[in-house]
Amino acid sequence: MADKDRKRVAYYPGCTLEGTGHAYNRSTKAVGKELGLELVELKNWNCCGAMEVKNIDNQVQTYLSARNLAIAEEMGFDTVMAPCNGCYHNLKKAEYDLEHNPTAIAANQRISQKAGHATYHPGKVETIHALDWLIDAVGLDEMARRAQGRLKGMKVANYYGCMYTRPRHIFPEKDKGPGSESTLKPHFMDDILAAAGAENVEFPLKTACCGGAHALSDSDISTRLVLNILETAEACGAEVIATECPTCHTGLEMHKVRAEKTLGRKTNIKILYFTQLLGMAMGLSAKKVGVNENYLDSSDLLKSKGLG
Incomplete structure (x- = not known):
């Protein structure tokens, strides 16, 4: 790096x-x-x-x-x-x-x-990106020391979205071997949350499109793309999807609700920013990291894990 x-x-x-x-x-x-x-x-x-x-x-x-x-x-x-x-x-x-x-x-x-x-x-x-910033400025060892394994037992699907690694040629610092981010299989968010004690599930749709660009022109496409992400994350055993993009995060939350209302397909997985999970792992309150500002409620999961 x-x-x-x-x-x-x-x-x-x-x-x-x-x-x-x-x-x-x-x-x-x-x-x-x-x-x-x-x-x-x-x-x-x-x-x-x-x-x-x-x-x-x-x-x-x-x-x-x-x-x-x-x-x-x-x-x-x-x-x-x-x-x-x-x-x-x-x-x-x-x-x-x-x-x-x-x-x-x-x-x-x-x-x-x-x-x-x-x-x-x-x-x-x-x-x-925020992921680069935290890894470069602080490092995984220090984040692990500060978190003290507080995310232990939480199964996470890390969702990066499609714009974090595409097109590859505009990210010359990636794909440089050990210590660098990968465009094929990004791992910085996985690394950070694993350092905080989380169990990262094997999630094949980490860079799949959430349909954000279609949200206004064709909501049905966006809903189906999001539903595929949500159902796949659940099938992989995740309890929460960690996000690092506000457009993806909002899309996952809003189309989760829409999928249930329009398609009758309900998913129970929670959606939180990786910074919210990391912050709570370091002892910050759920309110301090804005969990109450998310559209969907995740308080039951957080309480069951001793967070928030």
């Missing part, structure tokens, strides 16, 4: 963490504070372009993400942490496009000049 000091990094929450993913925002900050890490939020950040802008103009989306990287550079940071898979993906893609796509380079320079701020040039700021 990178040899940079990750204990103090620029923080790009993105739009979703200020809305439906607020529990992820709360738990990420709480875990970081508990571990002595510092997140410095980007000043006057903007939307990364999410899924919508790229369908209209790819170059504008590249600029929107590049502007956030420019802000991090201006603030004196060489690392920006983005916990949302969509934001993480878009910032990484912008970095790649500004190294390889002349049209993107020209558009970024033109729009930056028109907007009146410095043009971002690739290679100045590295984007990392």
Whole structure:
């Protein structure tokens, strides 16, 4: 992994963490504070372009993400942490496009000049995910020491979603052998929760699509994709699905309810952010990590495990 000091990094929450993913925002900050890490939020950040802008103009989306990287550079940071898979993906893609796509380079320079701020040039700021941040800044041994095995007996299916590792070429730091993340079979979330004492079940759909991009255009597709994830996790013996993406998390919760109402298919599995599980393993209360802000209730499982 990178040899940079990750204990103090620029923080790009993105739009979703200020809305439906607020529990992820709360738990990420709480875990970081508990571990002595510092997140410095980007000043006057903007939307990364999410899924919508790229369908209209790819170059504008590249600029929107590049502007956030420019802000991090201006603030004196060489690392920006983005916990949302969509934001993480878009910032990484912008970095790649500004190294390889002349049209993107020209558009970024033109729009930056028109907007009146410095043009971002690739290679100045590295984007990392919350999983990278915790493993790099703290390490598994320290997380294990702090958690003291409090997740022991909890069977977890770790769900990474499809944007965390795809397309592979925009994640040059992955697939570098021992110590690096894998795009074929990601394991950083598994490693973190195992360090906290959890039992990670063998889950074949860790990077399957949850249908987030279809949620507004065809809810039925999203519901069926989510139902497949939920039922597979249960069949694998999991009690809870751990997530690390606010769009995936919200989709799993909302379509879990919709699957029962429209398809008559009920699943009992709980859905929690990995930061919520890690935070509670370190002794933080369920409220402190925003479990009450999740759409679905998981208090019965948490109480049965002595958490919350």
